[in-house]
Each structure stands twice: as C-alpha cells, then as structure tokens.
Amino acid sequence: MGGSTELLMSTDIDLKSRARSLGKETLLGLHLQLIRIRLFEERAAELLEAKEINTACHLYIGQEAVATGVCKALRNTDLIWGNHRSHGHYLAKGGDMRSIMAELLCKATGCAKGRGGSMHLYNKEIGMLGTVPMVAATIPIGVGAALAAKLKKTDDVSVAFFGDGATEEGIFFEAINFAALHKLPMIFVCENNYMSSHLPLTDRRTTEKLFELVAMNSMHSIRADGMNVIEMYDLSTEAVERARRGDGPTFIEAETYRFRGHVGPKDDLDVGIRDRDILQSWIDRDPILQLESLLVSEGYTTAAKLETIRKQVLAEVADSVEFARNSPDPDGSGVLDHVFIGGAK
Numbered sequence: 542m543g544g545s546t547e548l549l550m551s552t553d554i555d556l557k558s559r560a561r562s563l564g565k566e567t568l569l570g571l572h573l574q575l576i577r578i579r580l581f582e583e584r585a586a587e588l589l590e591a592k593e594i595n596t597a598c599h600l601y602i603g604q605e606a607v608a609t610g611v612c613k614a615l616r617n618t619d620l621i622w623g624n625h626r627s628h629g630h631y632l633a634k635g636g637d638m639r640s641i642m643a644e645l646l647c648k649a650t651g652c653a654k655g656r657g658g659s660m661h662l663y664n665k666e667i668g669m670l671g672t673v674p675m676v677a678a679t680i681p682i683g684v685g686a687a688l689a690a691k692l693k694k695t696d697d698v699s700v701a702f703f704g705d706g707a708t709e710e711g712i713f714f715e716a717i718n719f720a721a722l723h724k725l726p727m728i729f730v731c732e733n734n735y736m737s738s739h740l741p742l743t744d745r746r747t748t749e750k751l752f753e754l755v756a757m758n759s760m761h762s763i764r765a766d767g768m769n770v771i772e773m774y775d776l777s778t779e780a781v782e783r784a785r786r787g788d789g790p791t792f793i794e795a796e797t798y799r800f801r802g803h804v805g806p807k808d809d810l811d812v813g814i815r816d817r818d819i820l821q822s823w824i825d826r827d828p829i830l831q832l833e834s835l836l837v838s839e840g841y842t843t844a845a846k847l848e849t850i851r852k853q854v855l856a857e858v859a860d861s862v863e864f865a866r867n868s869p870d871p872d873g874s875g876v877l878d879h880v881f882i883g884g885a886k
C-alpha cells in the first residue's frame with residue numbers, strides 16, 4: 542500500500558502552541574483575509590437581494606478558512622483553479638476587491654471584463670487562471686498545469702478547489718490517478734460541505750470519508766478541519782513543501798459547511814433540505830469567531846482592535862461597490878474577442 546491516510550482533527554493538535562509558532566503577524570494576516578471574504582460576501586448577498594447583482598452567486602460564507610489557509614501557503618506564481626463557489630479563492634489568492642465586485646456587477650473593469658460574472662473569475666496576475674461552473678471541470682486543467690510545472694522545472698504548485706460533489710465525476714479519478722502516477726506538484730482541495738446542490742452526501746455515497754477514496758491511488762490523502770484556519774494553513778504548508786520537493790500530490794479533504802443555501806443569498810432552511818440544528822452546529826464553529834477568540838484570549842489582539850479591522854474592511858468593501866457602480870458596462874464592440882470559432886479562415 543503506497544498511499545497514506547491520516548485523520549487529523551483540530552482537537553488532536555495543540556493549536557495554541559501552533560499559533561505561537563506561527564506568530565502574531567501571520568495570525569493577524571489570516572484573520573484579515575477571513576474577514577475580507579466574509580464581509581465581501583455579506584455585501585454581495587445584500588446586492589443580490591436588491592437585484593443589483595444579477596449574476597448567480599454561490600456564496601462561500603462559512604467556508605472561508607479553507608481558501609484562506611491554503612492560499613496563505615502559496616506564492617504568487619503558484620496557480621489555483623476554482624469552481625462555481627470561488628469568490629473566496631479569488632480574494633485569498635491576492636485578488637483585489639474592486640476587480641471582483643465589478644465582475645459581479647458585470648462591469649468592463651471586472652476581472653473577466655464583465656463577461657464572466659461570479660462563476661468565471663480570471664486573474665493571471667494572481668495566478669488564478671480560471672473558475673468554471675461545470676462541476677469538476679478545472680481539476681484536470683489544474684493537473685495539466687502541474688505537469689507543465691514539472692516539465693518546465695518551475696518549482697510552482699497547482700491547486701484545484703472543488704466540492705464533494707465533484708468527487709462523483711469520472712474525470713476526478715482520472716486526474717487523481719494521473720497526478721499520483723507522475724508525482725505531480727498538485728494539491729487537490731476538496732471542500733466537503735456535505736451537500737451537492739440540494740442532495741446531502743449521505744444520499745449519494747456509502748462513505749462520508751472522501752479522503753479514503755483517494756488514498757488507494759497511492760496518494761498522500763488527509764482529512765482536515767476546514768473550519769480551522771490554522772490547521773488548514775499548517776496542512777497546506779506541508780502539502781506545498783511535499784509538492785515542491787518532488788514528492789508528489791496531496792489530497793486534502795476539508796470538512797466544512799456553507800452557511801447560506803446552494804445559490805443566492807438565502808439560507809435554504811425553508812425548502813426542506815437543510816436541518817436548522819445541523820446548520821447551527823456548524824455556525825457554532827464559525828472559523829472567524831474561533832480565530833478571534835484565540836487571538837484575544839492569547840493576547841495577540843483586543844476586541845477593540847478587531848472592531849477597527851472590521852471597520853477598515855467594511856470601508857474596503859464599500860469602496861469596491863462604489864468603484865463597480867461607477868464603472869462602465871462592456872460596450873459590446875469586442876464581443877467576439879477571445880471567442881474560438883473552429884475552422885474559421
């Protein structure tokens with residue numbers, strides 16, 4: 542048996558001592574990123590309600606620790622690949638708020654020039670070469686990028702973010718096999734939020750331990766507490782080091798939960814597919830509140846300083862909305878640019 546499986550839970554790890562070794566600057570950096578994603582998305586939810594955003598948005602609220610922890614372990618030239626729920630990935634990899642808010646409002650200044658909306662984010666400068674809403678679609682593309690990095694000896698890592706539903710697509714297993722066989726510098730980040738659209742994981746699989754499905758492919762495969770940003774950062778750092786030194790890919794199953802419904806601003810509690818108590822049990826583990834409680838109790842910051850940060854981020858969000866509102870619509874003159882027409886002369 543070549544693959545290794547580990548079940549790591551935050552309770553098994555001395556988070557306070559890990560926090561101490563990370564240091565104040567890193568911890569506050571993680572916190573800032575979590576807050577940026579949360580407040581950005583809460584504002585996006587309001588703009589969806591107001592019908593000012595008209596592109597379908599799959600909100601990431603609740604899952605912020607996954608993108609934040611993983612991307613903190615990456616450098617600018619590493620590539621990430623997203624899906625229909627990727628606002629958090631975009632911001633965590635270094636995307637600025639103005640360019641994504643403008644994209645949600647389909648403005649010409651958006652990161653995809655207003656052509657993509659929420660589900661087609663693109664920003665070469667930060668190493669995000671695409672989010673695609675076809676479930677599992679970017680996983681093989683990410684593996685292709687990892688192969689390119691290996692052949693070109695760039696030392697870069699490729700990371701695909703996807704949900705538990707994506708592990709039910711055939712291409713997922715082709716990608717896993719290929720990456721393991723060729724020891725590619727690839728990290729598969731499965732955000733297991735236990736739902737695929739409106740179907741719970743228990744109605745779709747005989748096991749909820751997705752990391753076990755992958756280990757048999759001789760791949761390092763681990764389960765992480767996706768509500769805990771310190772654990773996500775630690776495990777991602779190890780995965781990145783493994784990939785860079787040529788020891789091959791890692792599969793990280795991050796257990797997490799989305800606090801809103803599948804798509805749009807609502808919580809979906811009234812449509813008979815989500816249990817209020819289960820949702821509340823995950824809200825009780827809110828990644829931001831967990832980190833803030835540790836930061837204050839261990840003396841890294843104070844409640845007053847956290848409030849100041851919150852206000853600063855709210856100002857950044859407001860600025861992004863202002864920028865988007867004042868930006869021009871795409872003028873339509875370049876509508877055929879970037880369109881591939883097979884066989885055209």
Ligand SMILES: Cc1ncc(C[n+]2csc(CCOP(=O)(O)OP(=O)(O)O)c2C)c(N)n1
Nearest residue numbers: 626674675676704705706707734736737738
């Ligand atoms: C190939 C394909 N099949 C079905 C859909 C419709 N669809 C959109 S999102 C989604 C759920 C995906 O669930 P998961 O991968 O777990 O991600 P999550 O929404 O939980 O983040 C489905 C089935 C699609 N976009 N692509």
